[in-house]
Amino acid sequence: MASQDRYRIVLLSTYAIGLHSIENLLPSPLPWLRLGIANIISLITLLLYGFKPAITVTLIRIIVSSIISGTFLGPAFILSFSAGLLSTSVMGILAQLLPNLLSPIGISIIGAFCHNITQLLLAYFIFIHNIEVILILSPIIILLGTITGALNGLITNIIFNNLKKSLKRVKM
Numbered sequence: 001m002a003s004q005d006r007y008r009i010v011l012l013s014t015y016a017i018g019l020h021s022i023e024n025l026l027p028s029p030l031p032w033l034r035l036g037i038a039n040i041i042s043l044i045t046l047l048l049y050g051f052k053p054a055i056t057v058t059l060i061r062i063i064v065s066s067i068i069s070g071t072f073l074g075p076a077f078i079l080s081f082s083a084g085l086l087s088t089s090v091m092g093i094l095a096q097l098l099p100n101l102l103s104p105i106g107i108s109i110i111g112a113f114c115h116n117i118t119q120l121l122l123a124y125f126i127f128i129h130n131i132e133v134i135l136i137l138s139p140i141i142i143l144l145g146t147i148t149g150a151l152n153g154l155i156t157n158i159i160f161n162n163l164k165k166s167l168k169r170v171k172m
Contacts, residue, residue, distance in 0.1 A: 008049065009056050016041035016061035017068075024069065035148050036112065038065075042088055043108055043156045048163065051092035058088045075127060079119045087115035104160055105153030112149025116141050 020038040028034065038061055046054035062084050066072040071080075091111040094102055102110075120141060124134045 012057045013060040020065045040156050058084045083115040083118040086118045087111040090114045104156040108153025109149040112145040116145040
């Protein structure tokens with residue numbers, strides 16, 4: 001990996017950690033509800049530089065943010081790490097296989113869905129063991145995740161299109 005690529009990953013990871021930290025300061029109507037705005041950086045990284053940098057940024061953000069917040073290796077970390085790894089992987093596969101079919105909004109919605117399903121399944125199998133709780137929470141979590149995934153995808157789309165325009169101007 002070239003040093004320029006390392007600097008990009010460090011910079012993008014720093015942005016993601018910063019957004020994650022800001023999001024943690026915002027009041028949440030429900031304890032487990034997060035907007036996932038740091039995922040905007042992972043998706044932009046995926047679209048600009050590909051899967052490996054995107055997964056690297058995602059994992060750095062999750063690990064460093066959990067260390068900062070004191071949740072490293074705890075239940076929240078396990079859920080976040082697993083869901084982040086799977087959802088970024090699915091988004092990477094979709095971006096690679098269907099680049100002209102799905103916009104950043106579609107990729108983000110599917111990523112959010114995968115993230116939520118992964119967390120629900122892990123919560124059930126590892127922590128809760130109560131299917132009724134999962135069945136009650138699932139529709140709410142999936143609906144809110146779809147909405148935040150769409151909003152994050154819309155923001156990503158705007159940023160990505162502006163970056164493409166800026167890069168075209170620089171190359172001229």
